Amino acid sequence: MAARIDILSLSLRYSDTALPALDSVSLEIPQGGCVGIVGPTGSGKSTLLHTLSGILGKHHPEVVVSGQLCIGSDTFQGIPREVLFPTVGLVLQDPFIQISGVRDTVTEELRFTLENLDAAGQGSDQLIQTMLSSLGIEHLADRAPTTLSGGETQRVALASILISNPSVLLLDEPVTALDATAQNRLRSILKSLRGRTTVLLTDSQIDFPMSVCDTIVVLDRGRIEACAKPAELLLTGKLLTNVGGSEHWSSLVTPLNQPSSRRPGPLNRIRKALGLP
Amino acid sequence: MTITFHNVCFEYELSRPILHNLSFHAGPSDFLLIVGQNGVGKSTLLKLANGILKPTSGRVTVGDLDTKNSRTSQIAGELCVTFQNPADQIFAPTVAQEVEFAPRNLRRDNSPGLAHQAMALCGLDAVATHHPYDLPPAQRKLLTVASAVASGAPLLAFDEPSAGLSQLELIGFEKLLDALKIEQRGLIVVSHDLGLFLKYATRVLILRSGDALYYGPPEPLVANEGMIRKAGLRLPVPLRVGRLLRGYERDVKL
Numbered sequence: 001m002a003a004r005i006d007i008l009s010l011s012l013r014y015s016d017t018a019l020p021a022l023d024s025v026s027l028e029i030p031q032g033g034c035v036g037i038v039g040p041t042g043s044g045k046s047t048l049l050h051t052l053s054g055i056l057g058k059h060h061p062e063v064v065v066s067g068q069l070c071i072g073s074d075t076f077q078g079i080p081r082e083v084l085f086p087t088v089g090l091v092l093q094d095p096f097i098q099i100s101g102v103r104d105t106v107t108e109e110l111r112f113t114l115e116n117l118d119a120a121g122q123g124s125d126q127l128i129q130t131m132l133s134s135l136g137i138e139h140l141a142d143r144a145p146t147t148l149s150g151g152e153t154q155r156v157a158l159a160s161i162l163i164s165n166p167s168v169l170l171l172d173e174p175v176t177a178l179d180a181t182a183q184n185r186l187r188s189i190l191k192s193l194r195g196r197t198t199v200l201l202t203d204s205q206i207d208f209p210m211s212v213c214d215t216i217v218v219l220d221r222g223r224i225e226a227c228a229k230p231a232e233l234l235l236t237g238k239l240l241t242n243v244g245g246s247e248h249w250s251s252l253v254t255p256l257n258q259p260s261s262r263r264p265g266p267l268n269r270i271r272k273a274l275g276l277p
Numbered sequence: 278m279t280i281t282f283h284n285v286c287f288e289y290e291l292s293r294p295i296l297h298n299l300s301f302h303a304g305p306s307d308f309l310l311i312v313g314q315n316g317v318g319k320s321t322l323l324k325l326a327n328g329i330l331k332p333t334s335g336r337v338t339v340g341d342l343d344t345k346n347s348r349t350s351q352i353a354g355e356l357c358v359t360f361q362n363p364a365d366q367i368f369a370p371t372v373a374q375e376v377e378f379a380p381r382n383l384r385r386d387n388s389p390g391l392a393h394q395a396m397a398l399c400g401l402d403a404v405a406t407h408h409p410y411d412l413p414p415a416q417r418k419l420l421t422v423a424s425a426v427a428s429g430a431p432l433l434a435f436d437e438p439s440a441g442l443s444q445l446e447l448i449g450f451e452k453l454l455d456a457l458k459i460e461q462r463g464l465i466v467v468s469h470d471l472g473l474f475l476k477y478a479t480r481v482l483i484l485r486s487g488d489a490l491y492y493g494p495p496e497p498l499v500a501n502e503g504m505i506r507k508a509g510l511r512l513p514v515p516l517r518v519g520r521l522l523r524g525y526e527r528d529v530k531l
Contacts, residue, residue: 039443040443040444040445040446041413041415041416041442041443041445041446042413043443046413093414093441094362094364094414096362096364140316147289148316149315149316149319149320149321150315150320150361150362150436150437151314151315151316151469152315152316154315155315173441176437176440176441177315177361177437177440177469178315178469179313179314179315179469179509179510180469180509180510180511181314181509182314182315183511184511204415204441204442204443204444205443205444207472207513270518
């Protein structure tokens with residue numbers, strides 16, 4: 001069951017630094033929405049996800065945190081004092097850390113998640129099999145998780161959290177090591193979760209979030225610089241210069257931004273397809 | 278200085294071949310882009326290139342050195358490889374010491390100069406005294422690249438160097454690629470990031486099922502939609518949109 005997320009004036013500072021990692025972040029995410037958090041290195045993307053997952057919070061000795069976080073109407077309120085799994089599932093940026101390594105095969109790695117939820121039992125084999133297939137890694141079922149390539153490990157890490165079916169799914173740079181086919185699979189999974197799971201994902205590039213998220217948030221030095229629908233944001237310079245738009249994107253945006261009288265027909269069709277006036 | 282794979286076969290375990298009869302080469306001023314799906318053997322290929330792994334059959338030569346009977350430290354002087362996961366290689370307590378290790382260990386003339394130059398090129402000057410694990414992952418990635426660049430090796434091989442870099446770092450990274458080009462250093466890059474690297478590549482090697490599905494210049498590849506599909510690749514969105522805009526292709530540069 002998806003949960004609405006309300007973040008109010010969330011600030012977080014690591015105790016060994018003077019500047020805040022998150023600076024009065026306020027954000028409302030509707031139930032079942034999919035939000036992309038983009039921004040330069042050090043802008044606070046991972047810190048935001050770690051705070052929402054409860055890895056960082058009041059209980060953490062190295063951070064000072066204030067503000068208000070609300071997940072669902074009665075699910076969670078306040079600043080986390082502990083990890084919020086299984087309500088919130090977080091896939092870490094480094095998949096090699098995510099993999100527990102306590103199990104000998106990929107299948108057992110996924111079963112480990114189910115066991116931790118007291119959900120392992122009849123039907124788990126089928127559930128695991130389906131999960132692996134949806135990410136295109138059924139052929140890895142009997143492999144040792146520690147012998148996999150970077151992209152394969154990233155997919156197992158995703159599977160190990162997706163199988164827990166959290167209300168809120170947090171993905172920290174989920175596609176950095178994925179090939180195009182695997183990115184398409186993840187895109188399909190995220191689209192199928194729309195309305196059922198509230199998703200926040202970060203990326204240092206804009207291509208993947210642009211293609212799957214319904215809202216994009218631009219973070220810079222811990223502050224929200226912009227928050228809008230992907231296509232709207234694309235046409236503002238911010239996304240391209242500050243975040244991760246390649247020059248390919250720029251070469252499209254310039255003609256798209258021409259006055260309508262000078263715009264050739266195909267560009268009008270693209271604007272329409274992007275939902276722009 | 279050229280690296281050559283001569284009919285290389287490799288398997289981690291018996292009868293599970295990873296690479297099969299693979300041949301290619303890369304020399305000075307070359308930019309070989311290696312692409313292929315997850316688990317196809319791209320990272321394995323780089324470990325074969327610098328002699329960490331030895332071919333099951335066939336030969337890998339780096340200049341006059343055959344990796345089968347050369348020490349990895351000898352090969353590292355000619356070809357320096359970065360790993361996909363920075364944590365697999367970073368070991369020094371500061372960024373500067375990490376970068377200085379390779380040139381000093383390889384007894385290069387002017388090793389402090391090489392290290393200094395590499396840190397500047399990778400935008401790491403401001404964090405020279407930091408502990409590598411205090412850096413965000415993107416900068417840690419750049420640190421591994423800086424270490425390779427500082428080695429002074431004429432050939433460099435990077436495993437997914439742009440993964441996780443933001444636009445500001447990518448701008449710096451492209452400057453680094455330009456500088457390496459001027460120095461005529463040969464580059465092998467394993468990446469899924471066609472948007473960034475296609476325009477630098479002099480040749481592209483597509484790995485599929487352990488074999489080269491394509492090995493040649495990038496332009497015919499980009500024009501060959503069937504091949505792109507077969508390889509499971511995805512051209513950058515704007516390049517695809519540009520294609521849809523018949524007559525406007527020239528506006529979207531490769």
